[in-house]
Each structure stands twice: as structure tokens, then as C-alpha cells.
Amino acid sequence: MSEVILSIRGLAKNYELGGAFSRGSDVVHAVEDINLEIQEGETLGIVGESGCGKSTLGRMIVRLETPTRGEILFEGHDLAKEPKKALRALRKRFQMIFQDPYAALNPRRQIGQIVEEPLRVHGVAKDERTRIAKDLLKRVGLDEGAYEKYPHEFSGGQRQRVVIARALALNPRLVVADEPVSALDVSIQAQVLNLFKDLQKEFGLTYVFIAHDLGVVRHVSDRIAVMYLGKIVELANADDLYENPAHPYSQALLSANPRMGAEDKRERIILKGDIPNPINRPEGCSFNPRCPKVQDICRTTSPELLTIGARQVACHFPN
Secondary structure: OOOEEEEEEEEEEEEEOOOOOOOOOOEEEEEEEEEEEEEOOOEEEEEOOOOOOHHHHHHHHOOOOOOOEEEEEEOOEEOOOOOHHHHHHHHHHEEEEOOOOOOOOOOOOOHHHHHHHHHHHOOOOHHHHHHHHHHHHHHOOOOHHHHHOOHHHOOHHHHHHHHHHHHHOOOOOEEEEEOOOOOOOHHHHHHHHHHHHHHHHHHOOEEEEEEOOHHHHHHHOOEEEEEEOOEEEEEEEHHHHHHOOOOHHHHHHHHOOOOOOOOOOOOOOOOOOOOOOOOOOOOOOOOOOOOOOOOHHHHOOOOOOEEEOOEEEOOOOOO
């Protein structure tokens, strides 16, 4: 059985609002009570609508955001409580890939300098930095001339390959990828997704892969966690979730995907209204104002994330 590389317990992130138009008690509950275990070498996909908290969760995992409460256990360390000095040494073992490859690269620096930067920060000698950077650029599918070029000379897909090379420079065990293909043309997305899979096999990587598109996530993930309003509402193997989603929100997300063929008879589910305000959550199940299957208990009692067969579901009436 694989080792648990990351264990998340009771993780939450709240933001207190300030300013002239806020009330002193206003708090945004961005992420609430997340519990996860991620096995070494697997890919956990995290999906949900914009504003559901998935990116905040990813940023907390790599401590770009400090949790309000909870634990993030990685290699015997609780990243939620590690001081900055200790975190700097640990960051060699986990990295993040951001959504926008244009904003992620310094336009004034050559590609070689960008990829070498993490190595320089951690004290790797110049000759070794150059060797590693050139090797990584080759492994992500860029030619030798890329080393001396600048970001503006590359397409979006090529820039994302540079971002991936930089993330791998310190040989991490865990990579959090936040919408890494959503800014790319559809024709390029499959190439980058295949690159992620190839690099995972080559380097033995573990991924947390964040996206809003279940079709994209299914292509790379072993398991998928569906988030709604800061909470996980369903966690299942990728194929099981795609073929037979149990939570009404998961069903609605999947029905919005383009049809995969004539055999796909899934009915389109149109959710009414918008995601509720995270400052003032609904009573009971957070999904009840939009759920097509809502019943009285859903409006008064919040369901727990319970194990049903091989999956976990937070719903009073799962499919």
C-alpha cells in the first residue's frame, strides 16, 4: 500500500472583511472543515465552480495562505504551523504551478535564469544549475535554444512548459497545479495534460490538480474531490464519479460537460440561482437553495461527509 504523503485534517480558512462598507462581524468562510489523505504517486483532482474555495485550499497546502485552523501534515511536519524559516527548507519538497503562464514568468529574465532561480535560492552551484535547467527544458519538450530566450518569444503552451520545468527544478515530491491548462487553447490542453502524466511517471510525482472542468480532471486524476461553498461534497475514484455521481451538485457539474458520444444520454441539469454568499451561509445543507432534490431536512440539518461504498458523500439523499 502506498504511503500517505499528505494528510489534511479540519482545515479551514476565514477572511475578516474590512473597509467602510463592511460590518465588524463580516467573515468570509472560504474553506470549511476539509479532511483528506493523499497517497504517494496519485493525482487528486479538485473541482467546483469559481468561488468554491478550491484555489484557496491549494494555496494553503503550499502555505501561500495561512490556515485559520486545521493541520497539513507532510513528511512529518505540520505545514500549517511551521515558521517561515523552516518552511523555506521544506519548499524544496512541494511546489505550485499557477493558472496564468504569462503572469508567472518575469519578462525581463531569460528562460534559463527563470528555471534556475529556485536552485540559486537553495545554494546550488552555477554549473550544476545550468545543467539541471537545460535538462529540464528538454524533458518538458523545449529545444536547446529556449535557455537563452525570453518569455515573450513563446506561446502560452510553451510558457506553461517553462513553469512546469521551474516547479520540478528542486525535485519535489508534491506538486499543486491550480488550473494549469485553463488559460491555454483547447488544442494545446491535451498536450500539456499528457506532459503532466509523463512527468509523473518519470519523477514519481504526487499531484493535487485543481480545475473547474471535470473532463480535464478525469484525464489525469485517480480520485476527484468535488467542492461546493468551501466544503467537499463528494470524493470518489475518477471513473466512478464520472459514470455514477452520487451528489446532486456532482451530477449537475457532469451534465454541463460536452457530450462524449451518442452513448452518453446524460440529461442536462440547470441549477437555479447563484452560489450563496459565503458570509451568510444557508441553514442546513449549503446546496439546498439550488438543489433539484431538496427536502425539509436539507433546509435544517447539514449533512456529514460519510463513506458510502468506495466513495464519500455529504448528502441526505445521495443517488
